[in-house]
Amino acid sequence: MTTSILVTGGTGTLGRAVVAHLRETGHQPLVMSRRPGPDHVVADLLTGDGVDAALDGVDVVINCATTLSGKKDVIATRTLVDAVRRAGCRHLVHVSIVGIDRIRFGYYNGKLASEELVRAVPHTILRATQFHDLLRKIFSVLAKLPVVFVPDVRFQPVDVRDVAVRLVELAMGPPLGRAADFGGPEVRDAVDLARSHFGGKRRIVPIRLPGKAFRALREGFNLTPEHADGKITFEEHA
Ligand SMILES: NC(=O)c1ccc[n+]([C@@H]2O[C@H](COP(=O)([O-])OP(=O)(O)OC[C@H]3O[C@@H](n4cnc5c(N)ncnc54)[C@H](OP(=O)(O)O)[C@@H]3O)[C@@H](O)[C@H]2O)c1
Numbered sequence: 478m479t480t481s482i483l484v485t486g487g488t489g490t491l492g493r494a495v496v497a498h499l500r501e502t503g504h505q506p507l508v509m510s511r512r513p514g515p516d517h518v519v520a521d522l523l524t525g526d527g528v529d530a531a532l533d534g535v536d537v538v539i540n541c542a543t544t545l546s547g548k549k550d551v552i553a554t555r556t557l558v559d560a561v562r563r564a565g566c567r568h569l570v571h572v573s574i575v576g577i578d579r580i581r582f583g584y585y586n587g588k589l590a591s592e593e594l595v596r597a598v599p600h601t602i603l604r605a606t607q608f609h610d611l612l613r614k615i616f617s618v619l620a621k622l623p624v625v626f627v628p629d630v631r632f633q634p635v636d637v638r639d640v641a642v643r644l645v646e647l648a649m650g651p652p653l654g655r656a657a658d659f660g661g662p663e664v665r666d667a668v669d670l671a672r673s674h675f676g677g678k679r680r681i682v683p684i685r686l687p688g689k690a691f692r693a694l695r696e697g698f699n700l701t702p703e704h705a706d707g708k709i710t711f712e713e714h715a
Contacts, residue, residue, distance in 0.1 A: 482648065483535045485509040485522065485557060486542030490610050491572065494641035495539055502645065507535070509542065522553035532564035537648050539570045540595075547587020554591035561598045570648045571595045572640070573604040575633075575658050579698035582690050599652035605640045606633040606660040606701060609714035612667075616674045627671045629683045630694040633701065634670065635661035636709035643706070660701040662710055670711055 482499060486492040487508030496516075499506040509531050510517045520527030522542055532538070538561055544550050554571075561569050573592055577585040592602055612634050619625050643659050668683045675681065685691075693699075 480504070480536045480649075481534055482506045482537045482539065483509055483518070483531060484539045484541060486540065488512070488514070488517075489541055489543070490608060491637045491640060492539075492541035494637040495541055495644055498638070498641040498645050506539075507531070522556045523549060525556050528556055528560045529563060532560045532566065535564060535566055537568045537570065538566055539572075539644055539648050541572055541644075545584070547582075547584045547590075550584070550587040551590045551594070554594045558594050558597055567599060568648065568652050569595060569598050569600045570644055571600060571602050572644065573602050574699075575604045575606045575660065575701050576693070576698035577604070579696075580690050580693040585690075596654075601647045601650075601653045601656050603640075603644060603647060603656045604658045604701075606635050606658075606699060606707075608637050608640070609634045609661075609709075609711050610637065612670055612711070613674060613714075616671050619671075620675070620679060623680075625671060625675065625679045625681045626684045627668050627681055628686050628691060628694070630667050630691065631664055631697060631700060632667055632670060633660040633664045633699070633705065634711050634714075635659065635707040636714050639707035639709055658701040658704045659706055660704050661707040662705050664697075664700055664702055664705075665711065673712060674715075 484495050484506050487496045488510045508517050509520050511521050518531040520531040577588045671681050
């Protein structure tokens with residue numbers, strides 16, 4: 478019997494890699510999106526429109542959908558979890574972020590509350606470190622000033638293709654609850670990553686940002702060196 482798999486957020490940075498890996502490994506995933514497209518089921522996790530229909534007959538959901546606001550993320554996750562329960566799906570695989578219980582950003586608070594909601598159905602939660610794409614996006618924004626000021630923190634960036642392989646592996650197995658965290662292959666200073674990103678073309682100045690969240694980052698709660706399972710380095714991602 479074939480497994481029917483739905484990837485929410487299948488048009489996003491991680492979701493696209495998950496959909497691509499599922500296709501490469503012989504699956505025909507459905508993609509939840511707010512916009513029509515090939516293999517798309519159109520639904521909106523904030524309004525609830527189309528969500529029950531999208532989950533009809535689905536065995537496994539890989540949840541890569543997110544909004545930029547922690548509060549909206551909680552609403553979207555609640556809508557998804559309720560629909561997963563009604564549809565009787567076998568497994569909800571949910572992507573989260575390493576260290577969200579120790580680092581107090583508003584978005585992270587929403588991710589933590591979402592993890593609690595997910596526990597109401599058969600689930601696996603995978604917390605990953607920051608994606609290479611995110612760091613490159615942040616560096617591009619910081620580059621708008623003549624000097625690039627980079628916080629004195631470390632990251633263990635991971636490639637979404639590596640995370641996608643792990644998510645698909647988890648999706649094919651039984652619900653595990655919280656899976657082991659998943660990190661990139663190297664822990665690096667943000668300044669060092671920025672130098673690599675700009676290839677020596679920009680002046681980079683480390684700065685210390687105030688606040689508890691940045692202190693938690695300096696303490697390394699966003700890292701999981703014991704799970705440096707991703708293979709693709711920041712430079713290989715370029
Ligand atoms: N970025 C990182 O460094 C990082 C690290 C660890 C974990 N994560 C987690 O990984 C997951 C994916 O992140 P990402 O960076 O790949 O996200 P992304 O590129 O911003 O993609 C977001 C996706 O969510 C969908 N979406 C947004 N609002 C929706 C709504 N109301 N209803 C249905 N779908 C909606 C979008 O689909 P449409 O626009 O097509 O509707 C899009 O496919 C998130 O849970 C994030 O917290 C991210």
